[in-house]
Structure formats: C-alpha cells, structure tokens
Amino acid sequence: MKKKIAIAMGGYSSEYRISINSGNMVYKNLDRSKYEPYRVHIMQHEWFVVADDDTPYPINKSNFTVKIKDKVIVFDCVFNTIHGTPGENGLLQAYLNLVGIPQTSCDFYQAALTFNKRDLISVLKPYGIKTAINYFLNKGDEVLVDEIVGKVGLPCFVKANKSGSSFGITKVKNAEDLEQAIKFAFKEDDEIIIESFLDGTEVSVGVITYKGEVLALPVTEIVSENEFFDYEAKYLGKSQEITPARISDEQTLEVQEIAKHIYSRLKMRGLTRSEFIFHNNQAHFIEMNTTPGLSEASILPQQAAKANISLTDLFGSAIEAAL
Template structure:
C-alpha cells in the first residue's frame, strides 16, 4: 500500500479549481493499492486534511506527525494548477527530497508555464503559433510596442497564468489599456497575442507503461466570446465534444503533433495541449502540465473516451511515476 499525498490548492486564481481536482483524485484513487492523504498547500500553510483535522506538514521532509508517529508519503499526486505546482517550484522541492510526483519535471514545468518562452520553443519545432509580443512590467512603451506588431482583435494574457484569469479579448483600441492593467494585476509579465479565428481543439497526452498515448481530440465550443473563466467552470457556457467532430485527418494531425510535443518538451504525467484550428492549420496556444482533473474538466472525459476509467487514469499516472523514479 503506497501513501499518496494528493497536493491541491496553490497560490493563484486557480485555487478553487485545484481543490476540486484534488477531491476528484481522492474520490477515484484505487483504495486497494493506495492510501490517499489530501494535502492543501497555500502560501506557507501546508496542511494534511485528516478526519476533519488539519495536520501541519513538516516541510523538512514532507511528512506528518500524528500521535507521536511520523507518516511519510511515497508519491505526490500533483493537482495544483498554477504556481507553485505547475511552474517547477514544488517539482524542485520534491526532487531535493527524493519524492516522486505525477507531473513533469522542473525544467519542463518552468518552461511550459511561461507562455511566451514555451511558444518560442514550440515554434522552433515548426509548429504554427499566433503572432505575439511579450512585455515585462518595466517595458518603456508597452502600448507602442503592441501597435507596432499586433493588429486587432487580440488577447491580453498574464504570461504565467491559467484558467483565463486576468485575460481579455481586445476588439477596440481603447480597450487595450484597461486589459493591460487587468493582466498586470495577475503577473509581472504580459503576453499580447493576435486573435486566431477558428475552432478550438485540445488534446491530452500521457506516458503509461513506457508508451506515449494521445487521447481523442476534444473540441471546445464556448458560448462566451472565448473560453474564459466562466465558460470553463459553468456547465452550460461551454460544450466539450469528445471525440471532436472533425475530419480524421485533422484529429490524426492534432494527436500526432501533441504526442511529438510531449516527447520533445520532455513531459511526464498527463498533459493537455490547446490549439486553434484555422484555415486548415493548427495553431498551438499553450500546454497545461497540470490540467484540470475536476468533474467538469476535460482530461477525465478524454480518458473515458479512450476506454479507461478515471480510476485507471490515476493508477496509470501513479505507476508511471513510481517506475520512472
């Protein structure tokens, strides 16, 4: 029986989503193999939820002490979206302690969490990406730099964010400055990207039993102007069609590119690649190395469409990371 610390929470606008992901993992974990412990990490407060009590985590070795007995965890199931679970910070901590975790390693997590750096690397593999400008908080003339490169409509995003928090679609020039202000509230870096008109596709990829598998491609049809925070978490505001009703040629290409990116970016665990399909081309938007795992999330549905139960998905993630270590 392995002790599994399911880590959830985190320090971003994705806290609530992460808590839901963690709960779904706890619900579906195979109790014949694993003993789950729900560990909430928020700021300096790291606690294990144990029978209505919150037991502080000893950060020296990531353990808990209960009734004079120390409990250690064999594996970390990472369900923290955003910092510090998706950007490499906790990966570094667990590497130092020698505890295996279900997501990608430090470098891959840090690179892919930075949308701008990630796009540059992905573009170097010959994949299409939207034209964009990366701004730091001390950029002398952000608005000038944007107009020089970008035409409307465009997206203004925190460069290191998720769940569309702090993001805006800018249709009119006067909307740009408020959008920049909103994004700078979430992050010290901003990514401004040209809008690509097309259909939104996403593809989950996992390494299991040494084999890289791309799940059936899913189409996201948002009733909002784009797949914003509300559309992501309100049942009736977006439809996720899995498998997507697209020509086989397109879904094959999407799976092929995604599996290739997974390998080239050196990913581990389950990862989701987002695209816009436009004029018969796939434009890479971003990669999520800790994708949502809640009841409403896409990856559990993809696994089911692939013929796996949610329990099997989680077992495969844990077994792969134990074997990798």
C-alpha cells in the same frame, strides 16, 4: 504493502479552489487496495494533511512527512494536482526532487518552461510548431499601442504570461481598450503576452504516459458561449465541450501527432493537455497545461472516458509511472 500517496492540492494562486476540486477527485478515485491516499493542502502560509474528520495535521517541510496521532507518515509518492504556483511552475517539483520523493507531473524545468507561455513558444518555434503572432511586455515597459496593433492586429488577446484558468485574459477589439486590458493582465503577472486573433475551431488534446506508452487521447472541441474560453466557459457551464471533436479524421490525426511531438520533444511526463486552434485549416498551438484539471467538469477526464480509461486506471497509471 499499500503505497502512501500524498495528493497535493491548493496552491498560492487564483486557481486554488479549482485545484482542491481536482485533488478531491483523485482522492475519491484512487484504488484503495493499492494506495493509501492523503489530502495535502499546499497553501501560502501552511501545508497540512486534512484527515477524514477534517482535522488538519501540519506537514514537516524539512522532509515532507506528517505526524498523525503519534505516527509519522512517510509518503511514497506525491500526486500533483496544483494549478498555478507552486505545483505547475516547477517550485514544488524542485522541492520534492531535493527531498527525494517522486511525483506524478513533469520535472521542474519542464514545468517552469510550460508555465511561461512566452518562453514555451520561443522553444517550440524552431520545431515548426505554428502559433499566433506574439508581442511581449514586462511590467514597467512603455506601452506603444500603435506598434502593438501594427504587429498583432485587431482583435487580439492580452494575457498574463504565467497564469491559468483564463485569469487575466481580455479579448481586445478596439485600440483604445488595449491599455486597460494590459493593466488588467498585470494584476495577475508582471509579464504579459499579446496574441493575434486566430479564427477557427478550438480543440484540446490530452497527452499522457499510460502504462508506459505516450498516448494522445480523443480530441475535444471547445465551443464557448462567451467571447472566448474564459473562466465562466471553463468552470461555470458557459461552453460546450464535444468529444470527439467535429473535425476531420485527418485533422484529428494531425493535432494528436503535433501534441505528442511537443510532449516528446519537451521530455514531458505525466498528464498534460494542450490547446490548439485550427486557423486557416492548420493547427496553431496555444498553450500546454502540465497539471490539467481533474474535476468532474474538466476536459481530460472526459477524454479518458472516451478512450475507455477509468479515472482509477488513469490516476493509478500516473502514480506507477512516477514510482
């Protein structure tokens, strides 16, 4: 009997449109001989299944079922493609755990940890993972410009602590621009992280559980036409994404091993993508994405293709691991 798969997409954050694209890519590529997929839109005020004729059917939140034409659909698994809240910060994972439905991404604790850049960096540092120099602010804290610049230097990056797709990020070159960048970041989150500038080659490493094994995918080099790998660079073609990356074999192996080490130490599951910058020829960790983009423009599908893994196999393996 075919497994009924709910593809969760949308979300409550600025990334919901990107998530819809990812979810539709999963829907398009799932093996119909094994799975019966349903597009489930998780929106701020309503959760519903979108039928092939675009009719919406509301999800029963008490048990995550849906009634379609007098038939109640009970899902065997949820394929989580939500970027941002509630699918990337652990809320959806915790809910599905309570109602007893397996899902394809990491567990709720790991999702909450990795979604919080500040806390993730703090957890990884004892394992010797190199990162930028960081300064943290909560909304309402006094902004001490001289202290911040003295610690992280200029230029620096001001980021929303719990946000993705480069929303709420500014590269600051002058001290007088720092407060405005902080205000901009606080529009996305009530916590921000200010990082020292790392000068070097930026790379992205997909690490997945594939057919029962932890696998590091081919490394992608990111060359942005803009100041950094911002929203335009990620989604509007303002960057080159070169797979495999133009780095040495030794650097490739090094960054893949670090990414796998992080994945294993955090007891991750599912599809992940971690970002690094080779600063002074050493890989410095930037962040981990536990529900990476899966649209045609996304990096992880490009890496899977270079590893000769089809999207059908990639998505099917994630479901089988969850089940």
